[in-house]
Amino acid sequence: MADPVFIAVAVLTVGTAIIALEARELIYGAVALAISMLGIAGFFLLLDAPFVAMFQIAVYVGAVAVLIIFTVMLVRTQALFTTKEDKKRKGAGIALMLIIMASLGALLLISGLNGQFGNFGGPQNVDFTQIGELMLTYYAPALIILGLTLAGSVIAALALARREDVEQQHERAD
Amino acid sequence: MSELIDFLIVALALVAIGIYGLVVKRNAIRMLFSIEIIANAANLVLVAFARGLPNAQGQTFALFSIAIAAAEVAVGLGLIIVAYRLYKEIDVAEFRSMRG
Numbered sequence: 001m002a003d004p005v006f007i008a009v010a011v012l013t014v015g016t017a018i019i020a021l022e023a024r025e026l027i028y029g030a031v032a033l034a035i036s037m038l039g040i041a042g043f044f045l046l047l048d049a050p051f052v053a054m055f056q057i058a059v060y061v062g063a064v065a066v067l068i069i070f071t072v073m074l075v076r077t078q079a080l081f082t083t084k085e086d087k088k089r090k091g092a093g094i095a096l097m098l099i100i101m102a103s104l105g106a107l108l109l110i111s112g113l114n115g116q117f118g119n120f121g122g123p124q125n126v127d128f129t130q131i132g133e134l135m136l137t138y139y140a141p142a143l144i145i146l147g148l149t150l151a152g153s154v155i156a157a158l159a160l161a162r163r164e165d166v167e168q169q170h171e172r173a174d
Numbered sequence: 175m176s177e178l179i180d181f182l183i184v185a186l187a188l189v190a191i192g193i194y195g196l197v198v199k200r201n202a203i204r205m206l207f208s209i210e211i212i213a214n215a216a217n218l219v220l221v222a223f224a225r226g227l228p229n230a231q232g233q234t235f236a237l238f239s240i241a242i243a244a245a246e247v248a249v250g251l252g253l254i255i256v257a258y259r260l261y262k263e264i265d266v267a268e269f270r271s272m273r274g
Binding site for chain 2: 003006010013014017018020021026029030033036037040043044046047048049051052055056059060063064067068071072074075089090092093094096097098100101104105108109113114117120124125126130131134135139142143146149150152153154156157160161163
């Protein structure tokens with residue numbers, strides 16, 4: 001049976017994920033999403049993957065959450081409150097969510113997947129030196145492409161955020 | 175000690191919540207939240223199976239996935255800012271010019 005630490009982290013993660021979507025003010029939703037990502041990092045620690053957990057905290061709680069909060073601040077506050085949800089749509093969404101959970105959960109429970117991983121709680125011999133070695137040898141091309149993707153996305157974000165009308169005004173002023 | 179199936183059930187719950195958000199919410203930023211929740215559930219499954227094997231490749235994949243998700247958030251938020259500038263609105267139903 002699951003231990004209390006696991007249950008606490010699970011409740012924190014799932015609860016804050018729901019709050020992130022249902023909080024009335026978007027800024028509270030962004031903070032709740034950051035806490036949910038922190039809960040995922042806690043799961044990574046429980047799974048003996050401290051390196052991935054640190055990466056998760058650095059990228060999600062450090063970078064992504066701050067980026068989202070800045071965007072929420074940039075967007076006019078009045079636009080954030082106009083949530084025109086109809087009740088029928090919400091009911092259908094909840095029904096879809098429950099159907100997905102019930103059907104896939106039943107599949108998981110009858111699949112016998114747990115028996116195939118009998119040594120789940122056993123000794124863990126994976127450490128970050130192995131991950132680093134894999135990244136720089138076998139997955140080196142993937143790492144290079146990942147770097148190019150990140151650079152491309154940063155350039156794309158800058159190009160999207162550029163304001164052409166303001167720049168034209170500056171050119172005319174010159 | 176918790177088992178593999180526990181982690182998978184938590185990941186399943188997160189995916190279901192994310193799909194609910196994508197279906198119901200019309201606010202573009204909340205839809206981005208939903209996508210993030212689903213991506214994190216996928217990372218959790220990757221690391222959980224890597225723990226079960228045990229194998230370092232699953233964790234490597236999770237690291238790649240986290241980095242890609244960060245890039246995706248940057249572009250997604252840029253798109254939301256541009257859409258807000260055009261329509262003064264972040265409700266996806268109001269983005270008229272891309273409506274079919």
